[in-house]
Amino acid sequence: MSKCFLVLEDGTVVEGTGFGSEHTVFGEVVFNTGMTGYQESLTDPSYRGQILIMAYPLIGNYGVNHTDFESDRVQVTGYAVREKCGEPSGMYGGEKLDSFLKRGHVPGISDIDTRALIIKIREKGTPRGAICFEEDELDKVLKKVQTMPFPSDSNLVDEVSTKEVLIYPKESAKKVVLIDCGTKLNIVRELSKRFSLTVVPYDTPASWFKDHEVDGVVLSNGPGDPAHQIIQETTVKTLRAIKEDYPMLGVCFGNQLIARAFGGSTYKLKFGHRGVNQPVKYEGKVYITSQNHGFAVDPSTLPDELEVSMRNVNDNTVEGLRHKELPIFSSQFHPEASPGPRDTSFLFDNFAKQMEGRK
16 A cells, blocks of 8 residues: 555645555545445546545445446546545445546545545635655645646536537437536436437537527536636537527536526635535425535526526525526536435426427
């Protein structure tokens, strides 16, 4: 086992035990509060550019399986846990966490006080950081951490969006287009169960929609800043051109893009919402939701035609939008995920009803 270090931009250096791929990486350091779902988190494209700390203290006690991937590869830049389980339970089987990260060329660090780190992030905000295996390189690594840009300054969406059009046909079903900003595979699964689905790159122009038969449009989750200039010049530009033509559903990053397409603004949260236990109030009921985002919609900037339909019970941030006249709505959380029962998957059914109403 290798000595390893987690370095934060405030000068904090935490020594632990390395695992996975042994090389130095840099990223934004965030945390997830879920007790399960580590495989889904590791493969979620919304974690692109980030070093992920897990709040739950024991990770890897069930193995990596072949069904719970959210993309085709490990997406996190680095991984930090309190305790790594070396041998997953024989009851569930699956691959060991260590070998999974090695195959994904992603380093991990264990045997550290993740609770103290999460408290620090909650108090001071999301920091830049690094995982380093070379003790004599720590000063050099810290200097780079303190001077490097945040990963969200780059167009992270371009790194995770599909490069080609993907088609999932379903006979006699409505034709839905998913704009892929870094979609989780479970969104694809939920949509393809209900619709004839076409997945297109994030920078697909409005002209493409005019040339194809489309009944509805879904905007996926994704990493980075929804205000990034390239996102404004591509995805948001397309949305502005087609927003009156089709029923539309936005999920997570898609919620923020809908706000921006109608002239609203977004801002960076102090430490984001990442986990499977976020309470959201919607139409008089509270739902426990799965979330992974570091930005939020600024409600004070929304035009009169958009209304806030959902709120986070913990901090009152915007969790959903609804257009007052057009068949457009969105959720900041993930309705395709299952934090307990399938609480909010009905939103996909609501989207189907909107399309039926547009016959």
